Amino acid sequence: MATKWDEKVKKVKEDIYQVAKEGCMNVPVKIFASEKLLEKIKTDDSIQQGVNMACMPGIQKQSIMMSDAHQGYGFPVGGVAAFDLENGCISPGGIGFDINCGVRLLTTNLTKKEVEGKIKELINTLFDNVPSGVGSEATIRLSDEDYEEVLNHGLDWCLKEGYATKEDIDHCEENGHMKTADASKISPRAKKRGRGQLGTLGAGNHFLEIQFVEEIFNDEVAKSFGLEKDNVVVLIHTGSRGLGHQTCSDYLKKIEDEYSEIVDKLPEKDLAYAPMNSQLGKDYLGAMSAAANYGWCNRQLITHFTRKSFENVFGENIKLNLVYDVAHNIAKLEEYEIDGKKKEVLVHRKGATRSFGPGHKEIPGVYRGIGQPIFIPGSMGTSSWVLVGTDKAMNETFSSAPHGAGRMMSRHEANKRFTTEGTIRDLEKHKIYVKAASTRGITEEAPGAYKDVDEVIEIADTVGIGKKVARLKPMGVVKG
Amino acid sequence: MKYKYLEHTADAKFQAFGSGIDEVFTNSALAMFNILGKTSEVKIKKTYKIKLKARNYERLLLDFLEELLFLLDTEDFFLHEVIKIKISKKFELEAVVVGDDYKNYDLKSDIKAVTYSDMKIEKTKKGYAATVVVDI
Numbered sequence: 001m002a003t004k005w006d007e008k009v010k011k012v013k014e015d016i017y018q019v020a021k022e023g024c025m026n027v028p029v030k031i032f033a034s035e036k037l038l039e040k041i042k043t044d045d046s047i048q049q050g051v052n053m054a055c056m057p058g059i060q061k062q063s064i065m066m067s068d069a070h071q072g073y074g075f076p077v078g079g080v081a082a083f084d085l086e087n088g089c090i091s092p093g094g095i096g097f098d099i100n101c102g103v104r105l106l107t108t109n110l111t112k113k114e115v116e117g118k119i120k121e122l123i124n125t126l127f128d129n130v131p132s133g134v135g136s137e138a139t140i141r142l143s144d145e146d147y148e149e150v151l152n153h154g155l156d157w158c159l160k161e162g163y164a165t166k167e168d169i170d171h172c173e174e175n176g177h178m179k180t181a182d183a184s185k186i187s188p189r190a191k192k193r194g195r196g197q198l199g200t201l202g203a204g205n206h207f208l209e210i211q212f213v214e215e216i217f218n219d220e221v222a223k224s225f226g227l228e229k230d231n232v233v234v235l236i237h238t239g240s241r242g243l244g245h246q247t248c249s250d251y252l253k254k255i256e257d258e259y260s261e262i263v264d265k266l267p268e269k270d271l272a273y274a275p276m277n278s279q280l281g282k283d284y285l286g287a288m289s290a291a292a293n294y295g296w297c298n299r300q301l302i303t304h305f306t307r308k309s310f311e312n313v314f315g316e317n318i319k320l321n322l323v324y325d326v327a328h329n330i331a332k333l334e335e336y337e338i339d340g341k342k343k344e345v346l347v348h349r350k351g352a353t354r355s356f357g358p359g360h361k362e363i364p365g366v367y368r369g370i371g372q373p374i375f376i377p378g379s380m381g382t383s384s385w386v387l388v389g390t391d392k393a394m395n396e397t398f399s400s401a402p403h404g405a406g407r408m409m410s411r412h413e414a415n416k417r418f419t420t421e422g423t424i425r426d427l428e429k430h431k432i433y434v435k436a437a438s439t440r441g442i443t444e445e446a447p448g449a450y451k452d453v454d455e456v457i458e459i460a461d462t463v464g465i466g467k468k469v470a471r472l473k474p475m476g477v478v479k480g
Numbered sequence: 481m482k483y484k485y486l487e488h489t490a491d492a493k494f495q496a497f498g499s500g501i502d503e504v505f506t507n508s509a510l511a512m513f514n515i516l517g518k519t520s521e522v523k524i525k526k527t528y529k530i531k532l533k534a535r536n537y538e539r540l541l542l543d544f545l546e547e548l549l550f551l552l553d554t555e556d557f558f559l560h561e562v563i564k565i566k567i568s569k570k571f572e573l574e575a576v577v578v579g580d581d582y583k584n585y586d587l588k589s590d591i592k593a594v595t596y597s598d599m600k601i602e603k604t605k606k607g608y609a610a611t612v613v614v615d616i
Contacts, residue, residue, distance in 0.1 A: 044489050070489050073597040073615065077490065097593040097615045134516065134552075134587040193553045203590035204616050242553045245592040245615075249546060252596065256539070269596035407490045411589075411616065440588030480590065 003042040015067075015459045019047065024055040025063075032397065033067040034459050040408055040451065041069050046076035052267050053081045058088025058276070060338055060345055064397050066352055067459040068406030068451065072096070073270035077351035080400045082336065083276060085344060090281045091273035092255070092288070094348035096329035097248045099288055100295030101206075101239030103353075103375040104172075104325035105386065106303065107226045108233065108310065108318060112212040115232045115475065122210060122313045123435050123476040129305040129312075130208060132201035132480040133437025140199050140301060147191065150198065151183035154293030155300055163304045170364050172325040173354065173372075176296035180333070182286030186243070187250045194243020194294060199301030203437065203480035205445055206238040207380060208302065211472040214383070221388050221469045224366065225323050225373050233472060234320065235384055236302050237377050238480075239329065240295035247291045251284045276346060285331070285346075292330055299325060323386075324364075324373040328353050328403035336398060347398045355401040355466050357391035374466050376457060379405045379450035380442075381427045381434070381474055385457045387466035401466035405453040414449040427477075436479040445479065483511035491616045492591075493598065499607035501537060505544055506562040508610050509577070512545055512594070513559040515614065517587045522560040525580040532573045537601045540571050541610055545594040548577065552591075558582035589616055 005019075009031065012018045017038055019029040029050040033041060041047060046069045053075055054063035060082045069078030074093025083089055115122065131137055142150065149157040155176025158164035169175050201208060212232050216222045227233070240247075255272040256263045258280055263272045274281035303322065310318045331348045338345070356363050356372045363372045371389035378384050382405070393399045409417070420439045423446045427434050436442050460466040483496040494511040498504035513519045530547050534540035551557040557579055564576040592615040601610045 072490070073595045073613070097595075134582060134590050189550065193550060197553070203588075204592070246550070249593050253539075257535075260535075268598070410487050410489055411492060412485050412487060438586055438588040440586055444589060 005042045005047050009038065009047065015463050019051060025051060026059050027054050027062045029054050029063045029065065031065045032459060032463055032465065034455060037067045037451065037455060037459070041065070044071040046071045049074070049076040050079060052271055053079060056081065056089060056091070056273060058084035060084060064400065066402040068351070068402045068404055068456045070406050072350060074268060075348065075350045078402065078406060079350045080348065080352045080398055082345040082347045082398045085276050085346060088276045088346060089273035090276055090284050090331060090346060091271065091348065092248045092251045092284060093270040093272060094350055095248070095288060095331050096350045097245045098239035098329055099244035099248060100292035100327045101329040102295060102299065102325060102327040103235060103237045103377055104299050104303065105323040105375050106234040106306065106320045107231065107323055108320050110232045110314065110318065112230045112232060115210065118313055119210065119433050119476045122309065123433050123478060125309045125312050126208060126306060126478050127435045129309045130201055130302050130478060131199065132478060134203050136200040136202060136437065136480065137196050138199045142195065142198065147195065148183050150297045151186060151290040151293055152181050153177055154296045158297055158300045164300050168300065168303070168322045171322040172296060173327055176300065176325070178289035178292050180285050181289035181293050183290045185283045185287035186247055186290050190243050190246035190250055193246045194241055197241040197243070198294065198298055199305065200241060201238050201302065201478070201480045202241055203441060206480050208306070208478040209235045209474045210476040211235055211384060211474045213470050214473040215471045217468040217470060218388070221370050224370055225386065225469065226321060227386065227470050234306055235375065235377060235472065236299050238298060238302065240291045241298060243294050244291040247287050251287065254280060288331060292327060295327065296325065326353050326375055334399070336394065349400055351403045352400040353403050355389035355393035355399050357389050357394060374401050376402060376453065377404055378453035379447045380445045380477055380479060381430065381432045382447045382453055384472045385453065385468065386470040386472065387457070387460060388469050390464055390467055392464040393466065396463065397465050401460050402456050405450040405456060407449060408451045409449040411444040414444050414446055418443040418446040418448065432474050433476040434479060441479065482507040488613060491613055493613045496610045497607065501567050501608055502565045504601065504608045504610045505541060505567065506565055508541060508545060508612055509548055509559060509562050512548065512591065512614060515591065516589055517558060517585050519559055519561070522558050522585060523580045524560055524578045526557055527576060527578050528557060530573065530575045530577065534571045536571060538599050540567070540573055541601065542594050542596065542599065544573060545612065549591055549594065552582065556581045556583060558585060591616055
């Protein structure tokens with residue numbers, strides 16, 4: 001199908017395409033995709049959104065789109081942009097409504113064989129212990145002081161309360177604690193919305209999956225990450241729930257009120273940004289960071305419930321170790337070499353995973369020699385991937401890799417095309433047991449509604465922004 | 481027709497209609513909740529009053545729908561109907577909404593936020609039409 005982008009998108013080299021700088025663009029747009037995925041990306045407004053990113057003040061080097069890119073709000077999902085701290089900006093829509101939506105992976109000392117016969121019991125136990133579904137309610141009650149600590153100190157609170165181990169904290173991006181967090185910048189409304197939701201999975205595309213290591217592509221790195229063929233692992237995908245959503249909405253409005261002359265001229269209002277050196281810009285960095293801390297605590301509490309569930313089913317000698325925890329909707333202060341000089345910039349990753357290569361100081365000691373673990377979940381019931389961060393990503397993509405399969409079919413279309421029974425039956429054919437808070441939500445997340453995650457991974461590997469380590473195959477899913 | 485759903489790859493998009501602005505707001509609320517469940521099946525057990533003011537109709541609609549999501553998350557409220565709504569030319573809104581605890585029904589998804597993306601309120605031959613995208 002011919003699109004308006006056919007002329008403008010030019011191939012640079014294998015799996016890398018570019019839209020040259022023109023008009024209001026401060027930098028070119030670079031798209032990391034195969035020809036096939038590029039054709040899909042061209043069919044919605046995502047490339048226009050990539051161009052809109054390129055027009056934002058203080059953007060550095062290039063506006064970046066991953067192979068799993070699709071249309072979002074303001075930025076495309078799968079969009080990465082770094083901004084200068086003096087004349088650049090911070091954009092809530094460049095991070096996403098679900099602040100610190102992310103993924104963590106736990107290893108177990110169980111094999112596929114040991115779990116197979118008990119998968120239903122395990123999934124049902126997890127389903128009972130991990131609240132999921134629309135507006136799911138937490139089983140943990142927070143005092144006002146606790147809540148402030150969650151927001152300001154993230155996983156440090158979980159450690160204090162016995163929900164996390166020291167090792168968990170060592171194996172989490174930012175150690176689960178953004179130092180830029182300021183709970184006082186989060187509105188009472190956002191706090192109220194998130195209060196009863198800490199330690200809940202939510203709904204939509206969020207899930208908890210029991211998987212096994214199906215294939216290993218790099219023995220040495222897999223070993224360092226604690227991954228062995230046929231061993232069972234747990235993947236948890238969720239974010240900062242209503243607290244994050246409300247924080248993003250609150251600041252989009254604050255920016256509209258304070259910078260209406262800028263916002264009214266933007267091609268879409270969700271692109272609203274505040275200058276990085278303004279009070280409002282600093283406030284959003286504080287609020288966004290606090291919401292990110294909430295996101296890490298959320299995944300940590302779910303980890304705690306998961307450990308309890310495994311103990312219930314398999315006894316007390318079961319050990320679940322956190323491999324790592326990565327955020328894929330976030331903005332971070334990071335250092336890069338730009339025009340030959342080292343410079344701190346604010347990297348927005350909206351549906352993109354950080355990919356720090358070997359030697360980076362932010363990576364936990366045990367992985368520092370090899371690069372950070374990257375987890376890329378497939379859609380419900382399809383393979384997920386473990387990759388390792390690279391030096392090449394630092395130069396090409398501000399240390400970013402893709403984050404998932406990316407939708408290609410609307411929920412509306414998926415509901416028309418798939419049935420709940422048919423989807424469950426298909427998954428069972430592949431020996432995957434699903435338990436969902438809402439059976440009606442299953443069709444919307446049917447594997448057929450998503451792009452092929454394996455192709456997304458091949459591109460990352462070929463381009464070198466994330467190298468393949470292992471492929472994980474699901475055995476059971478708890479879905480919101 | 482009160483509303484219709486439009487194609488959107490990742491999320492949900494709808495267009496709501498009405499002879500006046502009030503009706504467009506009411507039908508937008510119904511369209512949003514019917515993404516999650518069936519408003520017609522929801523009993524009347526809870527009542528909330530909503531009072532808002534904004535700088536234009538688009539922002540007022542965004543605030544109104546967000547207020548309903550806030551009630552969903554904090555009061556477990558699922559909409560059956562907007563029984564009263566009054567919107568002034570100064571963009572002030574007063575509404576009364578009725579519904580029930582969502583836990584009594586099978587809801588299929590979560591709405592994270594109401595977005596500004598593609599949002600518009602237009603004058604049509606028969607009245608008004610609003611276009612809204614919500615993030616799921």
